Amino acid sequence: MSALRVRLTVILLAVCLLFTGQALTTPQRAAAADPGYLMVHFTGDSATGQMLYLAHSTDGLHWNDLNGGAPILNSMIGTKGVRDPALVRSPDGSKYWIIATDLCIRCGSTYTNGSPNFVVWESTDLVTWSKPWLLGAAGLIPGGKNAWAPEAIWNPETNDYVLYWATNATVNGIFKYRIYSARTKDFRTITTPQIWIDPPGSTPVVDTQMTEVPGTSPYRYLRVSGDGQNNVEGSNSILGTWTNLGNLSSIGLTGNVVEGPVWMKFRDRNEWALYIDYNNPQGVREYRPILTTNPFDVSTYRLQDATSYDMGGTPKRHGAIMTLTAAEESRVLARWPNTPAQRLQSYNFQDRYVRQINFDVRIDPNVSPVEDSQFRIRPGLAGTGTVSFESVNHPGYFLRHANYDFQLALYDGSSQFAADATFRKVAGLADSTWSSFQSYNHPDRYIRHYAYYLKLDPITTTTGRSDATFGVTS
Secondary structure: OHHHHHHHHHHHHHHHHHHHHHHHHHHHHHHHOOOOEEEEEEOOOOOOOOOEEEEEEOOOOEEEEOHHHOOOEOOOOOOOOEEEEEEEEOOOOOOEEEEEEEOOEOOOEOOOOOOOEEEEEEEOOOOOEOOOEEEEOHHHOOOOOOEEEEEEEEEOOOOEEEEEEEEEEEEOOEEEEEEEEEEEOOOOOOOOOEEEEOOOOOOOOOEEEEEEOOOOOOOOEEEEEEOOOOEEEEEOOOOOOOEEEEEHHHHOOOOOOEEEEEEEEOOOOOOEEEEEEEEOOOOOEEEEEEEEOOOOOHHHOEEOOHHHOEOOOOOOEEEEEEEOOHHHHHHHHHHOOOOOEEEEEEOOOOOOEEEEEOOEEEEEOOOOOHHHHOEEEEEOOOOOOOEEEEEOOOOOEEEEEEOOEEEEEEOOOOHHHHHHOOEEEEEOOOOOOOEEEEEOOOOOOEEEEEOOEEEEEOOOOHHHHHHOOEEEEO
């Protein structure tokens, strides 16, 4: 009997240890599976650098470029260049906005001759973005010139957003950049701008970024400014009184070495990162994190060594960081995998490639710029085992048929668009080693060229089979 008790005790102990082990490892697994962080940014003054890029991080310190390091949004309005993006999520998570400086250095604009407007995109899912629009800002300020570095935050006191930015204007005889603020509900119209930050004398301020630090004292909000002193301030009201808490000189950052500050709270611990667009001693601008467990105490700030973080392969300039939900992360990573740029070569006119020109679609030789003939072959917008063709130099725009004619069109998220832009890749109708593309919603029709323009036609002749056959090539 005692031997049986011993055996039962051992078995019971083993079961308890098994469940205890599971109880210990489940939270660890959950933490490892926590969604990560999304950064939207531009890369520099080049023509392609003044577009919007995305990077993802699982830990907030090591970043991977999405979309193969290629841009995910560009602007064809205003100056046709964007910089300094802010990424805003509505309180209920039903809408998102990107607001960016409308400025294209070396393509018509200069730092002294910029734009009074911002460029704004809107989304309901963080992956399908509207056409951009211009939002007037500096033009609402007497004598206002440029509008730079927009930021926005939800203000529960007024039940709307506070939009704030830098504009250069003459006030009390002094011409310089100050931070202005205005209120908005939709980023289409704003209230009359008011001066929000005005350093003494002729000292300008350009880049300011604030964040909420809920459940803390003595302040609820925190902001840092690129004002020559890199001041850190705290407040309990966004539009109320702000108290200076010190500056970044304690970690060796003085003068104008800092741009584009952005705050990020780590999901898994009581620690914050302040990312700064830092002008290193070699004259190269790069993002660099400062860590702290108490963002209201500047003496606790720790500038990180280069071995402790990785910004990825694409340069990161003045951007924004969002902590993702699991659903947001799933959508973002599925939307922008590392998909190579490819071209569709005509089978019977092998010097010609499918290209867009003014958003019409045809086949041409000697395409310049070559990006007009480059597409990323994505998983089909509708149906499994299908493909859709996204433009390289107009990200978010897809090859779509309308009345059996093809155009390059911005994806609007509708089921009709998805069906019109989805195709089944099959063996080439003229040569099985090439490819043909069957319409998803008109399966009796295929992509083909006719008089060099792309059409969606039934294929019944030898010429038609050749016209509907393409090579997929890099």
